[in-house]
Amino acid sequence: MKILLVRLSSMGDLIHTLPAISDLAQHCPDVELHWLCETSFADIARLHPFVKRVHTMSWRTWRKNLFQAATWQEIGSLKTALRNENYTQVLDSQGLIKSAAFAKLARAPIVGLDSQSARESFAAHFYQQAYAVKKGEDAIWRNRQLFAQAFDYTFDTAPNFGVILPPDAIGSLKNQLPEKYYIALHATSRDSKLWAMEKWLDLLTQLHQTDGLPVLLPWGNPTEKQRAExxxxxxxxxxxxxxxxxxxxxxxxxxxxxxxxxxxxLLHLANAVNRPLVGIYTDSDPVKTGVQPSAWARNLGGIGQSPSVDEVVQAVQGCLKAFAKPI
Known part of the structure; x- marks a missing residue:
């Protein structure tokens, strides 16, 4: 059975889908799973070894150039590629009109969330089979529930992201990284989700005073680079x-x-590769979109609830202690 998964974006949404793919690999190992996603997030899909092929689309670019012939040529090429695969079924796990529209390009029966469960209820009208999954729950659990219903199995295990880093993941970094280091993910997509600069400075100073380790500051655009600098x-x-x-x-x-x-x-990516981590939430609900909690992964804060530096320090210490403890 050849299945196309449609989960286009964003990075966190793709990462939250990985445990459901691990479930599918365990319960339905004969499935050949392909994934359609935004080009910029294709490497996330490639992190799971059960994904046999990744198809990409560039809607963020296409929508700005809808009146150009080249855009429609690219969409046409994608449609041809998907139809040539002769999929048995398409699973739209995103529940948007956009994702449902791209799912239809494959010309195969589509399944997804029902109108009460999907983020955009009208998307369910595109599906031949729709399933109810309770809203307001953890995103990973919702994905696992949808997959389990679509492929007729049950699960009772802890989430397993199933990530395996390919050899080319190292790139040019191998000789550039310190032997041991913290990573501070200081930047995010919305200013309301930022943590105050003075809190970062206080936190990182306290951590450095404890163990003397350097701190790496990633960035993805000029504004984030300025913040890191x-x-x-x-x-x-x-x-x-x-x-x-x-x-x-x-x-x-x-x-x-x-x-x-x-x-x-990137916080969710750190969760997927199983590092000790603390998520700081100031304007989003960690119950729905937080990292998957464990003994060494914690969420702090929430909507309108910016955690204190002391809370973060204590959480970091607790996560490190749990991670170091022999199983």
């Missing part, structure tokens, strides 16, 4: 990272001593 200018042990791709970021996160970050895709 502002932190590094005040903390001599902080280093602004070179710009990295997603595979390199995964390698960097997978080798970190600890990761502390605001609500951003």
């Amino acid at each position: 502002a932190i590094a200018s005040k903390l001599p042990f902080a280093q602004v990272c070179p710009r990295v791709n997603l595979l390199e970021a995964a390698y960097m996160l997978a080798n970190a001593h600890t990761v502390i970050g605001v609500d951003t895709g």
